[in-house]
Amino acid sequence: MKLCDPEEARRVPGRRLRFGERFRFRCHPQIDCFNRCCRNLRLLLYPYDVLRLKGALAISSEEFLDRHAEIELAPGGLFPEVRLRMAENEERSCPFLGEAGCRVYPDRPDTCRSFPLEQGLLYEAATGRDEPVFFFRPPPFCRGPREPAEWTIETWRADQQAEVYHRMTVRWARLWRRFQENPWGREGPEGRRGRMAFMAAYNLDRFREFVFESSFLERFRLPPSVREAIGEDDEALLSFGLAWIEFFLWGEKNGPFRAAGPRA
Numbered sequence: 001m002k003l004c005d006p007e008e009a010r011r012v013p014g015r016r017l018r019f020g021e022r023f024r025f026r027c028h029p030q031i032d033c034f035n036r037c038c039r040n041l042r043l044l045l046y047p048y049d050v051l052r053l054k055g056a057l058a059i060s061s062e063e064f065l066d067r068h069a070e071i072e073l074a075p076g077g078l079f080p081e082v083r084l085r086m087a088e089n090e091e092r093s094c095p096f097l098g099e100a101g102c103r104v105y106p107d108r109p110d111t112c113r114s115f116p117l118e119q120g121l122l123y124e125a126a127t128g129r130d131e132p133v134f135f136f137r138p139p140p141f142c143r144g145p146r147e148p149a150e151w152t153i154e155t156w157r158a159d160q161q162a163e164v165y166h167r168m169t170v171r172w173a174r175l176w177r178r179f180q181e182n183p184w185g186r187e188g189p190e191g192r193r194g195r196m197a198f199m200a201a202y203n204l205d206r207f208r209e210f211v212f213e214s215s216f217l218e219r220f221r222l223p224p225s226v227r228e229a230i231g232e233d234d235e236a237l238l239s240f241g242l243a244w245i246e247f248f249l250w251g252e253k254n255g256p257f258r259a260a261g262p263r264a
C-alpha cells in the first residue's frame with residue numbers, strides 16, 4: 001500500500017489504472033516464472049493479513065508475530081513496519097512456498113492477492129480527502145502480462161476475493177497516515193500508546209485478553225452484541241481495535257465506546 005499525494009502518484013513506477021481500464025494477466029502453474037515472485041521479497045503484512053494467516057496456521061497472533069514476522073521501527077519512524085520473515089535459504093523464499101505453490105493460498109496476504117496490482121491511498125492535504133488508487137506493476141521477470149486473459153480492477157478484485165482485504169488495508173492506511181503526524185507525543189511510538197495501538201491492530205489475541213481480562217469493560221459500557229461479536233470473531237475484533245485506536249488517540253466517537261456511568 002503506497003501512501004501518496006497527487007505529485008508522488010505521478011512518480012510511482014508502473015501504470016496507474018483507473019476503474020474500468022483493462023490489463024492483461026494470467027498466472028498458472030505451467031508458466032516459466034511460476035513461483036519466482038515468492039522469493040527474495042520484502043513483503044509488508046497489514047493487520048488483516050496477520051488475522052487471516054494466524055487463522056490459516058491455527059496459531060495465536062503472538063505466535064505468528066514471533067515465528068513469522070520481522071517488526072522494525074525505522075530510525076525516526078512513527079510506527080513499526082511488519083514484514084513476513086523469509087526463509088533462511090539462498091533464495092530467501094517465502095516460508096509458505098511449497099512444491100505445488102502457495103500453502104496458504106486461501107489466506108495469502110493482500111500484496112500477493114492483488115499482484116500484479118498494487119493498491120495505494122492518494123491523499124490531498126488541501127481537501128483532507130483520500131481515494132484508493134491502483135498501479136499495474138509486475139516485475140520484469142513476470143510473464144503473466146504476456147498471457148491472453150484481460151481484467152479490470154473490479155474483475156480482478158472479485159476473482160482474487162480481495163474485496164475485504166482492500167477495504168481493511170485502506171482502513172489501516174488511513175490510520176498509518178495519521179500516525180505520521182505523531183500522535184504519540186514525547187513518548188514516541190514505542191511508548192505506552194504506541195504499544196497499545198500495535199496490539200489492537202496486530203496482536204489480536206492479546207488485545208482480546210486485554211478487553212476481557214482488564215478493567216476495560218468496567219470503564220466502557222459495550223452493547224451486549226458487540227461484546228459477543230468481539231469475543232468470538234476476529235474480524236469484528238479487528239474493526240473494534242481500529243475504532244479503539246481512533247478513540248484513544250484522537251477522541252473519535254465513531255465506535256461503540258461509552259464511558260460506564262457510576263454503579264447503581
Ligand code: SF4
Pocket residue numbers: 026027028031032033034035036037038115138141142143144
Ligand atoms: S512471476 Fe507473475 S506469472 Fe510468474 S508466478 Fe509470479 S505472478 Fe505468476
Ligand code: SF4
Pocket residue numbers: 037038039041094095096097098101102103104105108109112
Ligand atoms: S504467501 Fe503465498 S503467494 Fe505470498 S509470497 Fe508466500 S507463497 Fe507466495
